[in-house]
Amino acid sequence: MSATAIPVVRRPVWRRLIGFNMLTGLVLGIAGWFLGAWVGGQIAVGHDYLLGTDQNDVGAFVGYLFAVIGWLVGLGFANYPIGRLLGRPPTLRHHELGGWTRYFRLCTDHKVVGIQYLFGVGIFFFIGGLNAMLMRTELLRPIEKAWPSGQYLTLVGLHGTMMIMMTSAFILGPFGNYFVPLMIGARRMAFPRVEALTFWLTPAAGLILMSAIAFGGLPFGWTGYAPLAVEGRGGVDAYVTAFILIAISLTLVGLNLLVTIVTMRAPGMTWTRLPIFVWGVLATSVLMALAAPVLVATMTMVLMDRAANTSYFLASAGGSPYLYENLFWFFGHPEVYILALPGFGIVLEILPVFTRKPLWGYRLAVAGMVGVMLLSFMVWQHHLFVSGMNAGLRPFYMLTTELISIPTGFIFLNAMGTLWRAQIRFTVPMLFALAFFFNFLIGGLSGVFLSDVPSDVTTHGSYFVMAHFHYTIMGGLVFAFFGAVYYWLPKMLGVVLNETLAKIHFWLMFVFFNLTFMPLFAAGFLGMPRRVSAYAPHLQVLNDFVSVSAFVLGFSMLVFLANLVWSLVFARIPAAENPWASRGLEWQVPTPVPVENFERIPVIRSGPYEYGVPNAPAVADFTPAALPAAGS
Amino acid sequence: MTTAASAQIPRHGIRIVLIWLVLTAIAAPLIVFVLGPHLPPGNMTSEAGSQRDANVLLTALLVPIALLVVTFFVYSFVVFRNRTGGIVDGPPLFGDAGVQLLWIVLTGAIVLALAVWGSYTLIVSSHGAGGGQGPSPVDQPKGHEHALPVQVIAQQWEWTFRYPTYGGFESRDLAIPDNTLVAFHVTSLDITHSFWAYELGVKADAVPGVDDIAYVNARHTGFFQIRCAELCGLWHAHMAKKGRVLSLPAFQAWIKAAKQKNAVVQKYLAPYSDVYFPAPLRRAG
Ligand code: HEM
Ligand SMILES: [Cu+2]
Ligand SMILES: [Cu+2]
Numbered sequence: 045m046s047a048t049a050i051p052v053v054r055r056p057v058w059r060r061l062i063g064f065n066m067l068t069g070l071v072l073g074i075a076g077w078f079l080g081a082w083v084g085g086q087i088a089v090g091h092d093y094l095l096g097t098d099q100n101d102v103g104a105f106v107g108y109l110f111a112v113i114g115w116l117v118g119l120g121f122a123n124y125p126i127g128r129l130l131g132r133p134p135t136l137r138h139h140e141l142g143g144w145t146r147y148f149r150l151c152t153d154h155k156v157v158g159i160q161y162l163f164g165v166g167i168f169f170f171i172g173g174l175n176a177m178l179m180r181t182e183l184l185r186p187i188e189k190a191w192p193s194g195q196y197l198t199l200v201g202l203h204g205t206m207m208i209m210m211t212s213a214f215i216l217g218p219f220g221n222y223f224v225p226l227m228i229g230a231r232r233m234a235f236p237r238v239e240a241l242t243f244w245l246t247p248a249a250g251l252i253l254m255s256a257i258a259f260g261g262l263p264f265g266w267t268g269y270a271p272l273a274v275e276g277r278g279g280v281d282a283y284v285t286a287f288i289l290i291a292i293s294l295t296l297v298g299l300n301l302l303v304t305i306v307t308m309r310a311p312g313m314t315w316t317r318l319p320i321f322v323w324g325v326l327a328t329s330v331l332m333a334l335a336a337p338v339l340v341a342t343m344t345m346v347l348m349d350r351a352a353n354t355s356y357f358l359a360s361a362g363g364s365p366y367l368y369e370n371l372f373w374f375f376g377h378p379e380v381y382i383l384a385l386p387g388f389g390i391v392l393e394i395l396p397v398f399t400r401k402p403l404w405g406y407r408l409a410v411a412g413m414v415g416v417m418l419l420s421f422m423v424w425q426h427h428l429f430v431s432g433m434n435a436g437l438r439p440f441y442m443l444t445t446e447l448i449s450i451p452t453g454f455i456f457l458n459a460m461g462t463l464w465r466a467q468i469r470f471t472v473p474m475l476f477a478l479a480f481f482f483n484f485l486i487g488g489l490s491g492v493f494l495s496d497v498p499s500d501v502t503t504h505g506s507y508f509v510m511a512h513f514h515y516t517i518m519g520g521l522v523f524a525f526f527g528a529v530y531y532w533l534p535k536m537l538g539v540v541l542n543e544t545l546a547k548i549h550f551w552l553m554f555v556f557f558n559l560t561f562m563p564l565f566a567a568g569f570l571g572m573p574r575r576v577s578a579y580a581p582h583l584q585v586l587n588d589f590v591s592v593s594a595f596v597l598g599f600s601m602l603v604f605l606a607n608l609v610w611s612l613v614f615a616r617i618p619a620a621e622n623p624w625a626s627r628g629l630e631w632q633v634p635t636p637v638p639v640e641n642f643e644r645i646p647v648i649r650s651g652p653y654e655y656g657v658p659n660a661p662a663v664a665d666f667t668p669a670a671l672p673a674a675g676s
Numbered sequence: 677m678t679t680a681a682s683a684q685i686p687r688h689g690i691r692i693v694l695i696w697l698v699l700t701a702i703a704a705p706l707i708v709f710v711l712g713p714h715l716p717p718g719n720m721t722s723e724a725g726s727q728r729d730a731n732v733l734l735t736a737l738l739v740p741i742a743l744l745v746v747t748f749f750v751y752s753f754v755v756f757r758n759r760t761g762g763i764v765d766g767p768p769l770f771g772d773a774g775v776q777l778l779w780i781v782l783t784g785a786i787v788l789a790l791a792v793w794g795s796y797t798l799i800v801s802s803h804g805a806g807g808g809q810g811p812s813p814v815d816q817p818k819g820h821e822h823a824l825p826v827q828v829i830a831q832q833w834e835w836t837f838r839y840p841t842y843g844g845f846e847s848r849d850l851a852i853p854d855n856t857l858v859a860f861h862v863t864s865l866d867i868t869h870s871f872w873a874y875e876l877g878v879k880a881d882a883v884p885g886v887d888d889i890a891y892v893n894a895r896h897t898g899f900f901q902i903r904c905a906e907l908c909g910l911w912h913a914h915m916a917k918k919g920r921v922l923s924l925p926a927f928q929a930w931i932k933a934a935k936q937k938n939a940v941v942q943k944y945l946a947p948y949s950d951v952y953f954p955a956p957l958r959r960a961g
Contacts, residue, residue: 193910265907271884272867272909359885360953365868366883399756400764405771430870431881432810432862432888439795446787446794453783456745457776463752465688466766470757478749485745489738496794498730498805501879502717505870505905569716569731571874573905576913580901625763656765 064120076114158222204266229310298332324389404461412454483519508568724877808880
């Protein structure tokens with residue numbers, strides 16, 4: 045292989061800290077922020093958005109802009125374009141080798157990016173979860189005790205925004221990047237440098253979002269409705285910038301995966317042999333590439349309203365709050381399917397392996413995913429049924445919203461058909477996949493209440509909604525995520541996770557997830573609005589029960605963390621190459637996966653789910669004679 | 677997996693359906709007769725009643741669907757689990773076109789029926805179901821021209837109410853008469869709030885510069901809770917109040933007293949109007 049031609053340079057640790065890496069990025073990023081804030085202050089000197097305060101939004105935005113530039117330059121994203129301008133030859137290799145430090149640098153190996161994503165997004169997930177614990181502490185009492193209402197609302201905003209931002213890439217980031225090339229028989233993603241960029245924008249967005257705490261918080265929820273947010277304090281600038289960065293990142297993730305899947309499939313990987321997870325990724329990618337840019341535009345308009353005195357959203361100056369609500373949900377509803385479709389892909393990928401049966405109704409599953417993808421652009425005003433806009437269109441949005449349950453129902457039929465007369469093994473990934481269906485069933489059916497306008501008049505803006513979307517996102521996506529973690533981590537990290545701890549994690553999480561969120565449907569029905577730091581005293585028993593359950597739910601995450609640390613750092617039991625006896629292409633490569641993935645591009649011989657088919661050919665031919673060798 | 681196994685197929689199906697029928701036969705009456713009367717938001721107004729009917733019907737329809745899926749899953753876990761401990765392949769079933777078609781037709785029929793029924797109740801039988809319909813409502817009850825207008829003004833963080841047919845006086849308390857069609861005109865002075873009168877079954881966003889109309893017809897007298905259902909800054913949780921539905925004579929008396937009580941501030945009020953544009957660029961939150 046030509047890859048071995050480039051020697052791995054061994055340097056002392058202190059020397060390895062200097063260079064283009066995360067540390068340099070952080071230093072340049074912080075320097076950039078101070079420089080930018082100063083420059084911005086000079087541009088708009090004496091120009092406060094809000095008279096009588098010292099808040100200067102131009103300074104804030106230019107500060108964030110320079111910080112992001114500093115961060116990316118420090119990571120080395122400028123090296124390649126500058127090098128090309130200076131006439132150096134293009135190569136990826138030196139980005140892919142180099143021991144453990146490559147996890148803290150710009151690396152174009154899709155497997156490294158996948159693991160970077162796994163830990164990066166995981167860290168933010170835990171911070172978001174911590175916020176949830178702090179919120180539930182407050183809600184033990186019907187009146188503010190633990191946090192003043194402003195801080196409580198900032199916790200809500202931080203928790204919601206952090207979770208939505210990070211879980212958008214929860215599956216496509218780690219598992220999409222790592223496994224899509226392996227599953228379609230490719231050596232890399234279509235745009236490896238873009239792939240690295242998408243990851244490194246994520247921590248920047250996360251850190252900038254958290255900086256809101258220092259500038260007045262973000263007491264307006266994850267939706268940031270105008271005019272409340274437009275008129276808010278400096279935390280809004282952090283929220284806007286973070287959302288713009290994450291939306292750019294999501295757009296690029298979507299485009300990259302889309303191009304990879306369409307153009308880089310191995311010979312014989314026909315559309316009907318494509319693993320269903322890849323179909324899920326494909327459908328999600330389309331949503332990301334089409335919906336996330338709308339968020340960039342919306343947030344830029346908020347930015348303009350704050351920094352350039354435009355008035356897109358200010359009724360007092362001729363703008364319209366409805367404009368924001370429409371733009372936001374035109375992104376926001378496809379977004380919630382960005383949070384659902386990858387989960388469908390994961391669970392349908394896991395089911396055949398542990399039932400030892402083909403995926404039942406493969407084409408129906410694909411149709412379901414594509415159907416959800418298309419319909420998700422036509423329902424956004426169901427978030428606005430009582431807003432007073434377009435009352436005449438309510439039946440239309442009621443219809444389209446309810447129509448989505450048809451393709452979603454396909455996924456359930458696929459699962460039921462696959463379980464039918466199966467040989468079910470209740471491994472940990474399988475438990476998570478099955479729990480997904482239970483949770484998503486409740487999440488989906490509760491959505492029917494919200495789609496029916498008369499019922500929505502009661503439930504809109506209440507804890508019913510909050511229970512509904514936690515059932516779909518946490519009960520759906522997060523359960524699917526953990527299924528994927530237990531299923532694929534042996535391949536990604538090369539170690540076996542402790543099964544007892546994993547089962548404790550599963551049962552605690554499943555039971556206490558339901559005990560936390562099921563009562564919240566009742567809280568909503570009983571008239572408790574969302575985003576409140578105080579509530580009617582008669583709801584206290586219900587809320588205390590929920591809070592205690594939530595703490596146990598939070599504890600179950602610590603069990604997972606302990607398992608990860610134990611298995612990865614102390615036990616280090618090497619994983620078998622294909623511990624689940626799966627037919628998936630990704631399981632046929634060695635562990636750890638070589639940099640080149642496949643020595644030769646494999647030729648696909650049969651579908652990934654042909655369990656029990658008499659004389660089914662092997663999935664792929666890994667040593668086809670006529671095809672080019674690696675690295676050439 | 678030849679004849680012996682395939683002879684089992686119909687038995688599994690029939691068993692699952694039987695278990696499901698039993699469960700449904702237990703659950704459905706419980707939902708309709710025991711849980712139903714307690715479902716929100718009660719029966720104080722005809723709008724609240726229509727919402728409760730919707731909630732009862734949806735629960736009674738969706739719980740059996742959930743039961744079917746759960747029964748199937750649990751049955752499979754028990755019957756189709758691998759008992760050998762080793763890895764054994766199941767039968768290679770790739771999907772049955774007839775079953776898939778049946779599923780599509782059934783779910784499609786349910787969904788279309790729901791949408792038609794939802795639209796019917798919204799437009800014809802409940803006239804907007806108490807939801808805010810904006811400045812020019814499309815789903816209007818009979819006699820809406822003679823509805824009693826009550827303006828709801830939201831601001832950070834207080835509700836006030838104006839009665840244009842009684843000289844436009846402004847009050848911090850809300851009372852409406854029973855058996856009278858009331859038209860709430862909801863608007864805001866600063867940012868977006870949402871007027872939620874829980875027992876009345878009314879929810880309408882209060883948007884600056886918008887006159888958001890919702891109709892309600894109270895069936896009997898009593899108290900109702902007022903909440904804000906859209907995050908509006910620091911004290912959003914505390915925009916809570918109690919309102920009252922009074923009999924017509926009691927309402928007339930209340931109006932008289934309230935008018936007198938608020939007479940001092942009358943001359944400082946802005947003249948009554950559908951919307952009041954907010955003072956430019958107030959700070960929020
Ligand atoms: C331990 C698990 C969790 C608990 C106890 C929890 C609890 C909460 C609470 C108390 C709120 C505030 C509700 C309100 O007042 O409106 C909230 C909001 C929210 N949560 Fe969670 N949550 C959890 C996990 C998650 C996960 C995994 C996600 C997404 C991936 C998520 C997404 C959200 C969103 C989007 C909001 C809305 C924020 C807003 O209103 O703007 N949560 N959660
Ligand atoms: Cu939506
Ligand atoms: Cu509010």
